[in-house]
Amino acid sequence: MPFPHGNGSFFLGGGSIPFPVHSAYTGTDGQQKVVLNLNINININRSRTMENLPAQAARNLAEIRKQKPLVHNITNLVVMNYTANALLAMGASPVMAHAISEVEEMVSFAGALVLNIGTLTEDWVESMLTAGKKATALGTPIILDPVGSGATSLRTVSAKKILSQVGVGVLRGNASEILSLRHADSRTKGVDSIHGVEDAAQAAETLAVELATTLAITGPVDLVTDGERTVRIANGHPLMASVTGTGCTATATIGAFLAVDPDPLSAAATALAYFGVAGEVAAETAAAPGSFMIKLLDALYTITPEDLQHCCRFVNGQ
Amino acid sequence: MPFPHGNGSFFLGGGSIPFPVHSAYTGTDGQQKVVLNLNINININRSRTMENLPAQAARNLAEIRKQKPLVHNITNLVVMNYTANALLAMGASPVMAHAISEVEEMVSFAGALVLNIGTLTEDWVESMLTAGKKATALGTPIILDPVGSGATSLRTVSAKKILSQVGVGVLRGNASEILSLRHADSRTKGVDSIHGVEDAAQAAETLAVELATTLAITGPVDLVTDGERTVRIANGHPLMASVTGTGCTATATIGAFLAVDPDPLSAAATALAYFGVAGEVAAETAAAPGSFMIKLLDALYTITPEDLQHCCRFVNGQ
Amino acid sequence: MPFPHGNGSFFLGGGSIPFPVHSAYTGTDGQQKVVLNLNINININRSRTMENLPAQAARNLAEIRKQKPLVHNITNLVVMNYTANALLAMGASPVMAHAISEVEEMVSFAGALVLNIGTLTEDWVESMLTAGKKATALGTPIILDPVGSGATSLRTVSAKKILSQVGVGVLRGNASEILSLRHADSRTKGVDSIHGVEDAAQAAETLAVELATTLAITGPVDLVTDGERTVRIANGHPLMASVTGTGCTATATIGAFLAVDPDPLSAAATALAYFGVAGEVAAETAAAPGSFMIKLLDALYTITPEDLQHCCRFVNGQ
Numbered sequence: 001m002p003f004p005h006g007n008g009s010f011f012l013g014g015g016s017i018p019f020p021v022h023s024a025y026t027g028t029d030g031q032q033k034v035v036l037n038l039n040i041n042i043n044i045n046r047s048r049t050m051e052n053l054p055a056q057a058a059r060n061l062a063e064i065r066k067q068k069p070l071v072h073n074i075t076n077l078v079v080m081n082y083t084a085n086a087l088l089a090m091g092a093s094p095v096m097a098h099a100i101s102e103v104e105e106m107v108s109f110a111g112a113l114v115l116n117i118g119t120l121t122e123d124w125v126e127s128m129l130t131a132g133k134k135a136t137a138l139g140t141p142i143i144l145d146p147v148g149s150g151a152t153s154l155r156t157v158s159a160k161k162i163l164s165q166v167g168v169g170v171l172r173g174n175a176s177e178i179l180s181l182r183h184a185d186s187r188t189k190g191v192d193s194i195h196g197v198e199d200a201a202q203a204a205e206t207l208a209v210e211l212a213t214t215l216a217i218t219g220p221v222d223l224v225t226d227g228e229r230t231v232r233i234a235n236g237h238p239l240m241a242s243v244t245g246t247g248c249t250a251t252a253t254i255g256a257f258l259a260v261d262p263d264p265l266s267a268a269a270t271a272l273a274y275f276g277v278a279g280e281v282a283a284e285t286a287a288a289p290g291s292f293m294i295k296l297l298d299a300l301y302t303i304t305p306e307d308l309q310h311c312c313r314f315v316n317g318q
Numbered sequence: 319m320p321f322p323h324g325n326g327s328f329f330l331g332g333g334s335i336p337f338p339v340h341s342a343y344t345g346t347d348g349q350q351k352v353v354l355n356l357n358i359n360i361n362i363n364r365s366r367t368m369e370n371l372p373a374q375a376a377r378n379l380a381e382i383r384k385q386k387p388l389v390h391n392i393t394n395l396v397v398m399n400y401t402a403n404a405l406l407a408m409g410a411s412p413v414m415a416h417a418i419s420e421v422e423e424m425v426s427f428a429g430a431l432v433l434n435i436g437t438l439t440e441d442w443v444e445s446m447l448t449a450g451k452k453a454t455a456l457g458t459p460i461i462l463d464p465v466g467s468g469a470t471s472l473r474t475v476s477a478k479k480i481l482s483q484v485g486v487g488v489l490r491g492n493a494s495e496i497l498s499l500r501h502a503d504s505r506t507k508g509v510d511s512i513h514g515v516e517d518a519a520q521a522a523e524t525l526a527v528e529l530a531t532t533l534a535i536t537g538p539v540d541l542v543t544d545g546e547r548t549v550r551i552a553n554g555h556p557l558m559a560s561v562t563g564t565g566c567t568a569t570a571t572i573g574a575f576l577a578v579d580p581d582p583l584s585a586a587a588t589a590l591a592y593f594g595v596a597g598e599v600a601a602e603t604a605a606a607p608g609s610f611m612i613k614l615l616d617a618l619y620t621i622t623p624e625d626l627q628h629c630c631r632f633v634n635g636q
Numbered sequence: 637m638p639f640p641h642g643n644g645s646f647f648l649g650g651g652s653i654p655f656p657v658h659s660a661y662t663g664t665d666g667q668q669k670v671v672l673n674l675n676i677n678i679n680i681n682r683s684r685t686m687e688n689l690p691a692q693a694a695r696n697l698a699e700i701r702k703q704k705p706l707v708h709n710i711t712n713l714v715v716m717n718y719t720a721n722a723l724l725a726m727g728a729s730p731v732m733a734h735a736i737s738e739v740e741e742m743v744s745f746a747g748a749l750v751l752n753i754g755t756l757t758e759d760w761v762e763s764m765l766t767a768g769k770k771a772t773a774l775g776t777p778i779i780l781d782p783v784g785s786g787a788t789s790l791r792t793v794s795a796k797k798i799l800s801q802v803g804v805g806v807l808r809g810n811a812s813e814i815l816s817l818r819h820a821d822s823r824t825k826g827v828d829s830i831h832g833v834e835d836a837a838q839a840a841e842t843l844a845v846e847l848a849t850t851l852a853i854t855g856p857v858d859l860v861t862d863g864e865r866t867v868r869i870a871n872g873h874p875l876m877a878s879v880t881g882t883g884c885t886a887t888a889t890i891g892a893f894l895a896v897d898p899d900p901l902s903a904a905a906t907a908l909a910y911f912g913v914a915g916e917v918a919a920e921t922a923a924a925p926g927s928f929m930i931k932l933l934d935a936l937y938t939i940t941p942e943d944l945q946h947c948c949r950f951v952n953g954q
Contacts, residue, residue, distance in 0.1 A: 078398045078414050080714045080755075084880035089925045094880065095784070096714050099757040102790040109787070119398075121417040148413070151427070154420040242619065244402035244412065289407045290615025297926025301878065396716045396732050437716075439735040466731070469745070472738040560937065562720035562730065607725045608933030 050231055050316040057270035057312050058305035060261050065091035069111030069259035072135075073252060074098045074128050076118030076147060079245030082293070083114075083252045089300040090274075092256040098124055103131035111259030113140055114252050115166075117158050118147035125158045132166030141258035141267075143170040145251040150180025163211060169264040172216040172251045175200040182207055205230060214264035216272060218250055221315075224269045231269045232315040235276025242289040243296070250275045253300075273312035278303060280311070368549055368634040375588035375630050376623035378579050383409035387429030387577035390453075391570060392416045392446050394436030394465060397563030400611070401432075401570045407618040408592075410574040416442055421449035429577030431458055432570050433484075435476050436465035443476045450484030459576035459585075461488040463569040468498025481529060487582040490534040490569040493518040500525055523548060532582035534590060536568055539633075542587045549587045550633040553594025560607040561614070568593045571618075591630035596621060598629070686867055686952040693906035693948050694941035696897050701727035705747030705895035708771075709888060710734045710764050712754030712783060715881030718929070719750075719888045725936040726910075728892040734760055739767035747895030749776055750888050751802075753794050754783035761794045768802030777894035777903075779806040781887040786816025799847060805900040808852040808887045811836040818843055841866060850900035852908060854886055857951075860905045867905045868951040871912025878925040879932070886911045889936075909948035914939060916947070 070093045075083055080096055087094035097106040100123070107113050113135040115128045135142050144166075146159035159181055162168065171178060179200060200217055208215045208227035217223045222233040240246040250272060257271035258264065281303060282295035388411045393401055398414055405412035415424045418441070425431050431453040433446045453460050462484075464477035477499055480486065489496060497518060518535055526533045526545035535541045540551040558564040568590060575589035576582065599621060600613035706729045711719055716732055723730035733742045736759070743749050749771040751764045771778050780802075782795035795817055798804065807814065815836060836853055844851045844863035853859045858869040876882040886908060893907035894900065917939060918931035 076414075077395055077713055078402050081399060081717060081880060084714050085925065085929070088878050088880055095787075096712075096755050097784070097788070098755065099790055101758065102788040105788040105790075119414050119416065122419065148415070151413075152415070152420040152423040154417055154423075242406050244399060244406055288616035288619040289403065290612040290619070293403070293615075294612055294926040294930055297929075298924035301924040301926070394732075395713055396720050399717060437732050437734060440737065466733070469731075470733070470738040470741040472735055472741075560724050562717060562724055606934035606937040607721065608930040608937070611721070611933075612930055 050229065050314065053231065053266060053269055053273075053314045054309045054312050056261070056266050057273050058309035060257050060267065060270050061090070061274060061303070061308050062305040063260035064256050067111070067260055068093050069256060070095060070109055071112050071114060071252065071255045071259060072097065072103075072107045072110035072131070073114040073116070073255070074103065074124065074131055075114060075116035075145075075248060075252070076120070078118060079116070079248040082245050082297075083249050085297055086249045086300055087252055087256060089297045090253065090256060092259070094252070098127045100127045100130055103127050104134040107131045107135045107140060108138060110135070110140060112255040113142045114145070114255040115142065115162060115168075116145040116147060116248055116251060117149070117155055117162075118145070118248065120155065120158055122154075125161065128162055129165055132162060132168075136167035141169045141255075141262075141264070142166060143172060143251055143255045143258060144168045145248055146171065146173050146177050146181060147248065149173065149177045156180050163213070168211075168213050169258060170214045170216055170254055170268045171211065172218065172247070172254055172268070174219060174247065175217050178207065178215055178217050179203060181211065183210060201225070201230065214268055216250075216254060216268040218247060218272065222272045222276070224265055224272065226265045229265055230316070231265070233269055233272045233276060234313040234315055235273050235280060235311070237276075237279040237283040239283055239286070239289060239292045240279045240296075243293040246279075246296075269314060270312070273314065274303070274308050275300075277308055277311045368547065368632065371549065371584060371587055371591075371632045372627045372630050374579070374584050375591050376627035378575050378585065378588050379408070379592060379621070379626050380623040381578035382574050385429070385578055386411050387574060388413060388427055389430050389432060389570065389573045389577060390415065390421075390425045390428035390449070391432040391434070391573070392421065392442065392449055393432060393434035393463075393566060393570070394438070396436060397434070397566040400563050400615075401567050403615055404567045404618055405570055405574060407615045408571065408574060410577070412570070416445045418445045418448055421445050422452040425449045425453050425458060426456060428453070428458060430573040431460045432463070432573040433460065433480060433486075434463040434465060434566055434569060435467070435473055435480075436463075436566065438473065438476055440472075443479065446476075446480055447483055450480060450486075454485035459487045459573075459580075459582070460484060461490060461569055461573050461576060462486045463566055464489065464491050464495050464499060465566065467491065467495045474498055481531070486529075486531050487576060488532045488534055488572055488586045489529065490536065490565070490572055490586070492537060492565065493535050496525070496533055496535050497521060499529065501528060519543070519548065532586055534568075534572060534586040536565060536590065540587075540590045540594070542583055542590065544583045547583055548634075549583070551587055551590045551594060552631040552633060553591050553598060553629070555594075555597040555601040557601055557604070557607060557610045558597045558614075561611040564597075564614075587632060588630070591632065592621070592626050593618075595626055595629045686865065686950065689867065689902060689905055689909075689950045690945045690948050692897070692902050693909050694945035696893050696903065696906050697726070697910060697939070697944050698941040699896035700892050703747070703896055704729050705892060706731060706745055707748050707750060707888065707891045707895060708733065708739075708743045708746035708767070709750040709752070709891070710739065710760065710767055711750060711752035711781075711884060711888070712756070714754060715752070715884040718881050718933075719885050721933055722885045722936055723888055723892060725933045726889065726892060728895070730888070734763045736763045736766055739763050740770040743767045743771050743776060744774060746771070746776060748891040749778045750781070750891040751778065751798060751804075752781040752783060752884055752887060753785070753791055753798075754781075754884065756791065756794055758790075761797065764794075764798055765801055768798060768804075772803035777805045777891075777898075777900070778802060779808060779887055779891045779894060780804045781884055782807065782809050782813050782817060783884065785809065785813045792816055799849070804847075804849050805894060806850045806852055806890055806904045807847065808854065808883070808890055808904070810855060810883065811853050814843065814851055814853050815839060817847065819846060837861070837866065850904055852886075852890060852904040854883060854908065858905075858908045858912070860901055860908065862901045865901055866952075867901070869905055869908045869912060870949040870951055871909050871916060871947070873912075873915040873919040875919055875922070875925060875928045876915045876932075879929040882915075882932075905950060906948070909950065910939070910944050911936075913944055913947045 254271040257267040261267035278299035281299035286292040572589040575585040579585035596617035599617035604610040890907040897903035914935035917935035922928040
């Protein structure tokens with residue numbers, strides 16, 4: 001029986017690496033052989049030093065403004081408008097599309113796919129799976145925001161289903177959402193009293209390895225880890241918690257950064273720094289949430305790569 | 319046959335009173351007896367004097383900021399974002415969830431349930447009924463906004479269905495929406511030419527008794543009645559009518575107040591005063607609807623309980 | 637067999653003309669005859685000179701503020717809130733309703749119907765067809781925004797389906813969306829490299845005739861044509877492209893103008909001038925997209941008919 005020709009993809013470290021089947025032949029031993037074109041350079045990214053993050057943040061923002069990547073969002077009904085406006089303000093091109101009959105076509109044009117389970121229903125989860133599998137096959141980076149995971153079983157089950165069937169590059173949520181996604185037999189299971197980002201660090205690193213993805217846990221200080229490398233981001237402003245969908249918008253921002261930066265860890269960390277700096281800039285001229293949410297959109301538009309490099313605050317390690 | 323053990327609840331005056339079954343036994347007459355722990359103190363609320371409303375308004379706002387009650391909204395697609403931002407700005411915690419498979423779980427965490435039939439479809443009505451029945455059983459206060467009732471039969475029928483199956487504590491709408499919900503054989507049926515809040519007062523009091531709920535009819539002057547007690551609220555600003563979803567947001571605000579105030583009448587009246595004062599504050603620095611809607615969110619955040627007590631304008635009786 | 641009595645409608649020039657069947661009888665030749673009350677005065681509109689457009693713009697805006705026409709929108713999830721606020725700000729009365737069981741009833745109250753296929757799913761398309769057919773039968777003007785047509789086949793097919801089954805008065809999109817709707821055997825098919833509004837002019841005029849509708853193609857300079865008459869509108873501001881849903885909101889604005897102006901060409905051209913002037917006014921006090929989108933709503937509210945007549949910039953012909 002001949003080896004089935006076609007392409008495939010590896011799932012590795014939370015990203016996916018598509019590979020072409022180069023050729024197939026019958027060996028001298030009479031067995032079918034297949035030659036794969038595997039050119040895995042993920043270790044190049046993995047070795048990127050954390051010291052480079054401010055410069056990388058500036059490069060990523062400049063690239064978004066230059067490339068205007070299409071970011072395909074299947075997101076919740078509450079934040080669609082604000083998320084789209086944030087993506088436009090930063091220089092990306094948002095598209096919202098959730099019909100199961102068009103998501104594969106739409107995601108094939110996209111530089112990144114954002115999946116967000118707020119206000120989900122079962123049919124939206126099916127669309128997310130369909131889009132996510134297509135993006136995985138294409139090597140398009142995917143970010144998942146498990147809004148409300150841990151609160152209802154529909155949300156927890158749906159987030160786990162997406163994680164198991166889709167090559168999620170970054171998982172962004174608050175500490176309780178992220179930790180609700182541990183396996184039933186998780187080694188982190190014993191850590192039962194997790195309070196906030198700081199306490200969650202060790203559990204997060206273990207979980208990143210378990211889920212084979214990069215975690216972005218947001219809070220007063222954000223934490224990003226792929227299990228090997230951990231970075232904290234100390235930007236942001238308390239008013240961000242008084243505007244609906246700032247977490248979801250942080251997720252979409254990471255989506256735009258993933259479209260221009262192949263390393264999920266630096267994409268997530270630099271995106272959160274950018275979003276946090278925008279919050280700080282907004283708070284300079286707005287003291288209440290209505291004005292603040294508008295000034296935040298303004299700041300996403302006006303912040304230059306140089307501003308970002310100057311203002312971002314990364315803290316390495318544990 | 320032994321009396322079935324378990325808990326139950328009474329529907330009374332538009333609210334519901336859960337009660338535990340204390341014990342069951344066979345009486346000397348050979349019949350099954352049940353001892354209920356009924357401790358109905360609703361008359362305490364009913365006797366609350368209207369003079370207390372400004373102080374109650376301040377207490378309610380302070381309690382919302384302290385308790386940050388979770389308000390579960392099943393609401394329309396137009397106002398989801400604005401409503402969520404308003405709830406956050408005032409100090410409450412909004413959640414939007416409409417999947418029929420999760421609404422019972424979600425509402426069980428909530429301090430109040432907001433049902434709003436704008437942009438409804440049949441499946442959303444089913445979710446509202448499911449969530450509403452669960453909230454009723456739990457004694458969680460429920461507010462219904464019958465957006466567009468009277469305009470299409472889907473809306474009128476859906477609103478009536480919810481009212482008949484769910485223990486709605488407050489019904490908030492404009493005069494024509496509310497009066498469209500009179501029974502076919504209503505004693506108020508003769509009142510065919512109702513124009514605005516003032517003309518609707520008598521019809522409203524009769525209807526509140528018929529529907530066994532508290533009515534909050536908004537307009538230039540708002541009217542709240544439970545059939546026995548009637549109060550008018552003279553706060554607000556004409557620009558509120560130029561922003562979409564201010565009615566729906568008033569409804570969500572009452573939802574937050576219901577989570578901290580067990581008397582539907584004072585919860586509704588104080589919430590409308592607070593929302594109206596916010597409109598007045600917003601209009602001090604905004605003369606057109608875009609700026610106004612943003613300043614309104616700001617005002618919901620910045621108004622203190624003392625401000626509210628000072629600025630609210632209640633008018634008692636007919 | 638008697639001729640079936642009843643009413644019908646003609647589709648002509650992109651609008652529809654309902655006509656009553658006056659009477660039916662058997663002629664002296666033994667054949668069934670039908671007498672129609674046809675009173676077609678569309679040529680009166682057709683002969684309107686382009687020189688009148690600034691004055692017509694002012695009249696249309698004044699009429700919207702006076703009549704407050706109900707504009708029924710079946711639109712996408714991203715722009716519902718902003719579109720509703722824009723319609724309210726300009727003086728119209730928006731309603732969003734998409735349940736297939738209520739759209740016929742709702743559209744029967746409306747002065748115009750806005751169909752927008754962004755974030756569409758199959759069931760929403762069915763609702764659009766149902767509402768659109770009812771509006772066609774009633775002679776209510778219809779505007780279609782084929783968001784994303786050409787990008788996915790669901791969108792292209794849906795837009796073509798609506799165009800073929802509904803009497804669309806105006807079709808508003810960007811150049812690539814509009815040109816994706818050419819028939820497979822279109823005479824304009826040869827024009828394969830269309831870049832922007834200017835290059836699209838000739839193709840647009842041919843397409844307007846093919847589709848028997850008025851096209852409104854927006855870009856840095858907008859172009860409106862019914863195939864016979866072509867006008868360009870040179871208002872607007874680049875920041876409009878940095879706010880999500882400005883195209884959709886332009887569409888809704890045309891919807892409001894169609895409710896007060898029976899000529900689709902002048903309704904579309906004057907609406908786009910008004911929306912563009914609002915963008916110019918907004919840009920006077922806002923330099924970034926968050927503030928800009930709020931000031932744009934303010935400008936829709938504050939611009940007077942006289943302002944509009946003074947500031948609009950129409951350019952006739954090719």
